Amino acid sequence: MNDSTVTTGKPVSRSTRQKRAVEAAMSASDDFRTAQEIHEALRRDGESVGLATVYRALQTLADQGQVDVLKTDGGEAVYRSCSRSHHHHLVCRRCGRTVEIEGPAVERWASAQAREHGYADVSHTVELFGTCPACQADAAGD
Structure with missing residues (x-):
């Protein structure tokens, strides 16, 4: 085994400048954003980082539980820094x-449901979508 693996055989995530830039961009927003939106924000801030690098960094952050990922109604993945609790x-x-x-x-x-069917180690994802009060007010004013 070399220095880039741990006992699980998975690569160790190195903290690169690009990954740190993606982490900073994620913590600067409270909303879910696409990889393209994050990439665009980084480029506007003068960061030299490729879109593929943004995707890799987001996947690493998701694997580490540092960001949540959900799919929009259109099937696009969006990312957000969230609390560590369920x-x-x-x-x-x-x-x-x-x-x-x-x-x-x-x-x-x-x-x-898990108990009833004899399942163990069950996880789930529940996301609710609607229209926030500000957007409702905007729509009413149109």
Whole structure:
């Protein structure tokens, strides 16, 4: 084994300048953003980083649990820095504003379903999409 692997055989993530730039861009926003939007913001800030590098950094951050990933209605992956605790998201379809939410009823239901069917080590993802109050007000003013 060389220095780039650990006992799991997976490559060790090196903290490169580009990865740190992606991390900083992620922490600068509260909303979900596409890799292309993150890449564009980095380029505007003078960072020399390729789109493929942004995708790799985001995948590494997702694998490490540092960012959440969800699929939009159109199937596109979007990314957001989130808290480390288990949570769900309420996302505005129009502007992307995102709120982390708890779902105790969902947690109880998921555990009950797993027990009933004899499953263990169950995980789940629940995302809610709607229109935030600001976008509702904008739409009413149109």
